[in-house]
Amino acid sequence: MIAQANGFNLTTYLEKNRAKVDVALAEYLDGQEKRTRLLRAMSYSVMAGGKRLRPILCIASAEAVGGEINTVLPIACALEMIHTYSLIHDDLPAMDDDALRRGAATCHVQFDEATAILAGDALLTLAFEILANCAGRSPGVRNKTLLRIIGRIAAAAGYRGMIEGQMRDMAVEGVAILQKDLERLHRRKTGRMIEVSVESGAMAAGGTDEQKKALFTYAENIGLAFQVVDDILNVKGDPKLLGKAVGTDQLRKKNTYPSIMGLGNAERMAGHLVNNALMALDDFGNKAEPLRAIGRYVRERKR
Amino acid sequence: MIAQANGFNLTTYLEKNRAKVDVALAEYLDGQEKRTRLLRAMSYSVMAGGKRLRPILCIASAEAVGGEINTVLPIACALEMIHTYSLIHDDLPAMDDDALRRGAATCHVQFDEATAILAGDALLTLAFEILANCAGRSPGVRNKTLLRIIGRIAAAAGYRGMIEGQMRDMAVEGVAILQKDLERLHRRKTGRMIEVSVESGAMAAGGTDEQKKALFTYAENIGLAFQVVDDILNVKGDPKLLGKAVGTDQLRKKNTYPSIMGLGNAERMAGHLVNNALMALDDFGNKAEPLRAIGRYVRERKR
Numbered sequence: 192m193i194a195q196a197n198g199f200n201l202t203t204y205l206e207k208n209r210a211k212v213d214v215a216l217a218e219y220l221d222g223q224e225k226r227t228r229l230l231r232a233m234s235y236s237v238m239a240g241g242k243r244l245r246p247i248l249c250i251a252s253a254e255a256v257g258g259e260i261n262t263v264l265p266i267a268c269a270l271e272m273i274h275t276y277s278l279i280h281d282d283l284p285a286m287d288d289d290a291l292r293r294g295a296a297t298c299h300v301q302f303d304e305a306t307a308i309l310a311g312d313a314l315l316t317l318a319f320e321i322l323a324n325c326a327g328r329s330p331g332v333r334n335k336t337l338l339r340i341i342g343r344i345a346a347a348a349g350y351r352g353m354i355e356g357q358m359r360d361m362a363v364e365g366v367a368i369l370q371k372d373l374e375r376l377h378r379r380k381t382g383r384m385i386e387v388s389v390e391s392g393a394m395a396a397g398g399t400d401e402q403k404k405a406l407f408t409y410a411e412n413i414g415l416a417f418q419v420v421d422d423i424l425n426v427k428g429d430p431k432l433l434g435k436a437v438g439t440d441q442l443r444k445k446n447t448y449p450s451i452m453g454l455g456n457a458e459r460m461a462g463h464l465v466n467n468a469l470m471a472l473d474d475f476g477n478k479a480e481p482l483r484a485i486g487r488y489v490r491e492r493k494r
Numbered sequence: 495m496i497a498q499a500n501g502f503n504l505t506t507y508l509e510k511n512r513a514k515v516d517v518a519l520a521e522y523l524d525g526q527e528k529r530t531r532l533l534r535a536m537s538y539s540v541m542a543g544g545k546r547l548r549p550i551l552c553i554a555s556a557e558a559v560g561g562e563i564n565t566v567l568p569i570a571c572a573l574e575m576i577h578t579y580s581l582i583h584d585d586l587p588a589m590d591d592d593a594l595r596r597g598a599a600t601c602h603v604q605f606d607e608a609t610a611i612l613a614g615d616a617l618l619t620l621a622f623e624i625l626a627n628c629a630g631r632s633p634g635v636r637n638k639t640l641l642r643i644i645g646r647i648a649a650a651a652g653y654r655g656m657i658e659g660q661m662r663d664m665a666v667e668g669v670a671i672l673q674k675d676l677e678r679l680h681r682r683k684t685g686r687m688i689e690v691s692v693e694s695g696a697m698a699a700g701g702t703d704e705q706k707k708a709l710f711t712y713a714e715n716i717g718l719a720f721q722v723v724d725d726i727l728n729v730k731g732d733p734k735l736l737g738k739a740v741g742t743d744q745l746r747k748k749n750t751y752p753s754i755m756g757l758g759n760a761e762r763m764a765g766h767l768v769n770n771a772l773m774a775l776d777d778f779g780n781k782a783e784p785l786r787a788i789g790r791y792v793r794e795r796k797r
Binding site: 355 | 530531532533536579583586588589606607608609611612614615616618619620622623625626627629630637638640641642644645648649651652653657658660661664665
């Protein structure tokens with residue numbers, strides 16, 4: 192339970208929205224007439240749980256500018272599918288070669304490698320199909336805005352964004368790098384998708400340029416903070432709460448914020464980033480309370 | 495040299511359009527400031543040559559309804575990128591495990607497996623970025639139409655289309671199947687992308703519903719004919735003209751039209767399909783001459 196000021200309860204908010212996202216995702220994947228092996232693999236990985244951070248950021252951002260969840264729910268689902276595809280491909284033997292994710296077998300272990308590659312491909316493709324099919328829906332997004340959202344999401348996920356981040360992450364394995372290079376790597380690997388989650392929510396809900404700019408600053412800082420805290424939890428987190436082993440980064444000689452700048456400095460950095468994120472929301476009223484609570488949660492989370 | 499009636503020369507037409515497509519593709523991939531390893535892998539596979547059948551069908555279809563190449567060139571490039579990504583992933587060790595394509599090393603051999611997976615992912619993602627960025631271009635496509643094109647291309651490439659075709663192709667390896675199942679497999683694996691190439695060209699150029707319907711029939715028949723002829727060439731083609739070995743399908747016990755229905759029947763089937771395709775163009779004037787010539791070429795090609 193995470194109690195919050197202003198009568199806002201983040202736990203309730205997260206649970207409620209995660210449930211809505213899960214129902215929508217299941218409709219896309221499990222509501223099909225024919226449950227092919229491909230669809231089962233896609234659904235297996237998408238429905239394996241997870242925080243649904245990107246969809247919830249998209250929804251909370253839309254709400255912060257006066258929009259509502261139903262307008263952005265398809266966009267939120269598309270973002271989660273792109274995130275899941277990236278996890279499936281990153282887990283492959285040719286990449287990070289992970290057999291477990293959140294305590295369950297990864298897609299290529301549960302099915303097979305070819306199916307995992309294709310399930311990832313299919314989730315990425317379906318994300319864009321869903322985005323395109325938002326057109327003309329009610330409550331809807333203007334066609335011009337929708338096309339801009341598709342372009343932004345593709346750019347964030349593509350060869351200058353998330354995919355390049357994964358390339359660099361593999362390239363620097365076991366090589367000591369500078370803090371600014373680590374930040375650049377994370378900005379691409381995870382940051383850009385977090386940024387575009389917030390951005391697309393605000394765009395779809397008709398936020399002003401000023402609002403979008405502020406929300407972008409929020410997302411930039413939250414995205415980096417999330418990664419810094421991830422690294423900190425790998426040093427001093429509770430394996431029981433985390434659901435995974437700690438100390439693994441050090442064993443693998445991974446570049447992390449604690450390894451580069453020390454644990455204390457990394458903790459100060461996380462606090463500083465979250466403060467920046469919260470400050471960016473100064474001109475937003477109560478409607479941004481979910482975003483603020485998510486910001487505080489990023490710093491305080493134990494898992 | 496393939497001489498044609500009506501003063502139309504297909505060889506010239508194909509060369510001219512292939513050159514335009516190649517220039518546009520190179521601009522997307524090689525015109526970047528930073529030539530990362532990822533971009534080099536993407537470019538390596540895209541620029542490795544090929545017939546550019548899908549882009550040229552898209553262009554010829556746009557022309558058949560009175561449109562022009564500049565309107566559809568980005569769409570044509572996106573189609574080729576999706577085609578190339580599918581080849582890169584199909585060639586992977588976990589799938590068809592091919593070391594050579596068109597006489598050159600496949601992407602995972604030239605680079606490495608992780609890079610090949612990510613280069614495929616990045617081409618698929620870039621295709622949608624390019625499609626979304628068509629918005630507001632001149633000479634342009636209406637936003638509503640563009641969104642419909644994105645949705646149609648994603649559907650054709652996705653879990654009900656091309657990707658499911660690859661799943662089935664792997665599933666039936668070494669298992670004798672019926673002709674109707676082989677047709678269904680090819681319809682998904684290659685047919686749907688050929689259909690949507692023609693369809694998107696006609697949509698972008700503002701074709702009428704009647705025209706689009708006729709062009710769809712053309713594409714359906716051409717797509718299947720192309721596959722039947724591929725199988726025939728693997729039996730009786732000239733390895734020198736083809737640039738690859740023949741008889742390999744029989745060695746691999748692959749399901750092919752000649753293996754299921756006999757060579758003579760397969761040849762009659764190819765002729766029949768191309769006739770159907772040409773008949774669908776009866777109400778089109780001279781502007782459909784490129785599509786007709788491509789249809790005849792599909793039947794008569796030696797490579």
